Amino acid sequence: MVNSGKILVVDDDPAICELLDISLTSWGFEVTIANNSFQALELLNAGQFNVTILDLMLPGPNGIEILEHIHERQIKTEVVMLTAYASLSTTIDALRLGAYDYITKPFQINEIRSTVTRALEKQRLETKLAAIYDLSREMALLLNVEQVAQTVLDTIEQVFDFKTCGLALIDEQQNDIYCLAVRGIGQETVPRIPLNGEKGIVAAAVRSRELIYVPDTRDDPRYVETQTTTRSELVVPLNVRGRVIGVLNAESATVDGFSQNDVRLLSILAAQTAVAIENARLHEQAQREITERQRAEEEIRRRRDHYRAVINSLHDQVVIIDRDYRISDVNDVFLRHNGRTREDVISKHCYQVLYQRDQQYGGGEHLCPVQQVWETGQPIRFTQTRYDQEGNARWLDVTASPLRDSAGRVTHVIEAYRDATAERQLEERLSGVHALGRELVLSREDRQIAQVTVDAAVFLLQSQLCGLWLTDEEERVMTPQAYAGRTESMNLYPLPLDDEESIVAAVARSGEPHYASTDAGQGNRSVLCVPLEVKGKVIGVLSTENDRPDGFDETDQRLFSTLADYSALALENARLYEAEREQRQLVEQSQAQLVQSEKLAATGRMAASLAHEINNPLQAIHNSLQLLLNFQLEPDEQHEYLKMTNDEVGRLIGIGTRILGFARRPRKDVRPTDLNAVIEKTLALAEKYFQHSHISLHRELSPNLPRVLAAHSELEQVFLNLALNAAESMPEGGTIRISSHSTENGQLAITFSDTGHGISPEHLEHIFEPFFSTKDDGTGLGLSVSYDVIKRHGGEITVQSVLGEGTTFTVLLPVMQE
Template identity: 25%
Template sequence: MAIDNLINHPLFLLSFHHSPAGMALAAASGRLLAANKALCQILGYSESEFVGQMIDDLCHPDSLENKRKFWDELNLLSSESTSRQMEFDWRHREGYAVPLRITASKYVSEETGTEAWFILYLTQPGGDSRNHDERQGNDTALGTSPIIPVQEQKCPQLYELIAVHSHDIISYCDPEGIILYTSPAIHRLLGYHEEELIGRNSAELIHPEDFQQIQSKHMDGYTDDCIHICRVLHKKGNYIWMENSVKLIKDENGQISNIMTVGRDITTRKQAEEELLKSEEKYRRLIEEMPEALLIQQDGKWVCVNEMAVRLLGAANRGELLNKPVHDFIDPDVLQAASSLTETLSNDDFVTTFKGKFITVQGEPVEVEFSAVPTWYEGHYAVRIIAKDISEARKAQELLQNSEKLSLVGQLAAGIAHELRNPLTAVKGFIQLLKSGAADKQQYYDIISSEINRIEQILGEMLILAKPRAVQYLPVDIHRLLEHVTTLVESQAIMNSIEIVKECEQSLPFIDGDENQLKQVFINVMKNAVEAMPHGGIITVRANKLEEDRIVVRVIDQGSGIPADQLERIGHPFFTTKEHGTGLGMMVSFQIIERHGGHVSISSEVGKGTTVEIVLPVFANNSL
């Protein structure tokens, strides 16, 4: 058989190219005639780059002398019943050394009786070569190995050389499936000796369920090459998962004469696949049972969404979202923020919370709060987003805030009524004086006008507080804001013998905020200070520039103070230190300041008083 015909023979192609170990066919000169895929992967070359190369050119320079000695010994082998083994470094396509253990067996042409080729079996040191070592009964040291006998021929000689050194089971059957030959790997993988299986039908070793599937598959039509995954009976009685590459050998009439099979143990792989399926099922259930929407975006498109995400975005099913551009579901107002979010995530940074609007399939905006984290999805970079609809929560928060405002108005009403009564009494008295014809009418007019202005100011502040308007972040003058708040609280303070002292730094920059909401905060804080001082005293309100971009307002009272164990609970819903309080006022105040980009801190000492410190950012353009 000519070498080209031999290389292209179906038996050679099946047993040679399906081997998981590196294999090559070389001429006696050291020129490579063929290389399998495994060797190509180990050394980084393509098959076409291997063919025609001299082994010297592929051998690492440091190992070249050992390789030449090894090759000379191979050429001196007098028969095909011997093989030799050695370990030396090969040169990877990228230039670095790859240590490989090489086992070489000789094949002599039946036609000429002199032309020889070598089957090279290459494995990386530490790899599984038990099928070779166990047959020999000893460990082979580095260097040339003892002579290794080859079995009697039961199939063509060259294929036997390949089969002896293969990690896979190579079997040769007649058309009825009767085993004519099986390679030594059968003992390592399935526990049988070759002679135990010769003459048996291979179907006896296949799990009945899998055999039925194989039969039904072949009923649809035979193909010369196919792959079956099935369970094969081990000698101990358990089943091993095998992947079998089957090649039908046909005679000159096109009839099946033999069946060649290369079987590989994939039990570990199947177990891993089953564990992966279980894990995926758990993960899928976890995703579906989440109370929040989960979306995974990859390359600007949604690639995974759960049922809550379908509901959030108003879709009828997942198909309306999957593979759709993410930007179709982001409100234009937050596209710029979304771009900076993407840049942050591309640097593997986490975004804990982000608020904005998504757009439903129907085009309606929905307010969401979501977290985003970089992840991998099906082997590629992606971003996992967990979002929740905060539209209802926002409405509830606004209702709570408005309720708290009305509560403040009601509580202030008594003090303000007293405050209004004083100027009204003065106005009434001076009107009576005017009626009596008293002199110095101009002075009376000025006093009446002043008292009326005071009444208007008080009523105006109450109307602003009681009638909420849309939130608008504008430059706010902190001096003016604190003056207005003091006007509202001062009447209640006077009734409790309390003096409010303002110590504000001159020329403070404007702050960036909603004036109505900030008034609510400071009224709450100052009213709490008044209620903490039933026996009178002084409340000090200080405003100072903290840094270039922040100011701090401190409200300091001389009340009874707050115990340390209660201090950390201030701001929690329904926690209060007052007999008839709700605990909602400070909670709302904390939220307002947080939305303004500021923060609130409270310090207190029992018996001496409490200090509430509010830090707020200044308006970006303070040239106003």
């Protein structure tokens, strides 16, 4: 082992100085020689020597005096006295002044070496103890476990000269020990070691709660290798109040690399480290608790401030009452409304503050609401009537509710008082407005609606005048519709919608209500103006005025707005009614035109047969006239031919009447109708057409059928269209069966069945759609018009068809009720 240290040799004998210089230098010490006292004092004051070998008998200041100088100046050096004339008194003096040892001349050189080595060891031990002492003071100021660990390892690394050392702590939840800080190797290379396993010297130290020193790790199977160069390990448990919290360990690359001083000093350091870590943990825990407490207190303050802000933001009066029926809190609204301060009400009994009573209500009809909440744990709501200082009745809606803690226990009762006087008064006035609104909605005339509205506004608001304007977007003007009250001061002329000075025009443009008190030159006046709005569109403006300043309160404004809403709705309904009436007329005209067109089309479809039917009587008339004109006939013969001519003319008139009656525009008179008569009349019109088409008709008409309420001419059109369609589906001729009968559900059923080619399924579902036709020259309107006619009569029309077999159309009409 190479010695190190600075040695000062003070002796006036050159031979001794040379001997000591050569010997000590050869042993690895740095030697300085002083041949006299003054030189020694100068060197001691200027430099630092680990050991001073001091001759007692020196010329000038002797050894004892130099020792006294070292003692007084507290020079850090170990003094070994060297003399040939030792005495007990000088020895005692030297030791008293701090000398380490006393060597007499002549001496053995090995004695010098041994003494100097021991002196150096003592000084080093004291240095380490001083470092540990300083560390303990420093650690006392550390408040973080990580900082404690790093500081301890820094000290071990600097003072002990251990190249590898570490501090590990126990993880009780994982039941293992982990490395918190380490020197000499990477922390990631140190594994967590289970406390209940066989491996790990640190785990064994934790379990045994005692120091473990392993001189040679190769001989100990418990060693967990973290680096291949380790040959010895020293592990000291960190004990706090009989509980191991971790270990302090050091490793050496030398076998038996730790001295007894190392063991003792590391044990002292471990004890101090354990206390410092525990203190840091306690401080961290205390800081966490303080932080949590501060956070909790801040949360309490925040909630209290939030709670205070919430109850103060309420429009209702709020009172919080504890179990002793004392008021624990109120909001600002309560204080303002009652003219009180917090000092006036807090901790006072609620019945004293709220009802000016000396005791709470005991029972009967006046059971205390707070007591009810305490007993039931349920909120209650009731209405109170109180009287103000002027004797006016005030209605209060009161809600008493339980306030519970986190465990669900009722700790307080919250009473909230809401002044419902304005609402009660508003309800009474609104009921009148709603009744008026229902009447307005049933009105159909704009000016009547407007006049009723302004009259109601003057009555309900007690205003001096009121007017209603409607907006004309095309003309960009506001047209006055009605006035009430003192109208001489009102503008009775249309207002330009862009008039910047008109309040009415401004409200119409913005769609926002306007309320203001203005100077009219003869005192203040209040103006209230609201838009008449329907589906986001302003259709007009309702305006009223009052000579009083602030003449319209919030209730008046709500009433006026409600009245305006009803008026706007009624006006819009009137407009819609008029538009719907006009549209209905257009639809009816269109339907009539369609029916008429179909009649003319049906007449065209029968044109050939009708012409043939007309030609037959014309030919008979022509023949009779030729005989009468060209031959001399007997009077009886003349009379016969004239009678024949007259009969055929009558027949022609009948044919013309039937055609004109069918083709003329239908009348909208709905009357009781005999369906069988309508069927017969329709078939008679097309009889010749069926004969020429080789169609045979089979009638199965039930007699004495109930009548239906119908337009006679429209049903003729439907039946003729169905009959002609049936005939056209049989170009080679066939049979049409027409039947009528009553059904079980109070309807009459009329069927037209043919033996034609039928209708394909893909065409069948479109058969009643407008403009759908399977014929090349068809319009596609015949069945569509028929469908609409039957629907307007409250009936229905259906079709069934089989390709190659025929088609059946069924018309169902409701029986006329008596």
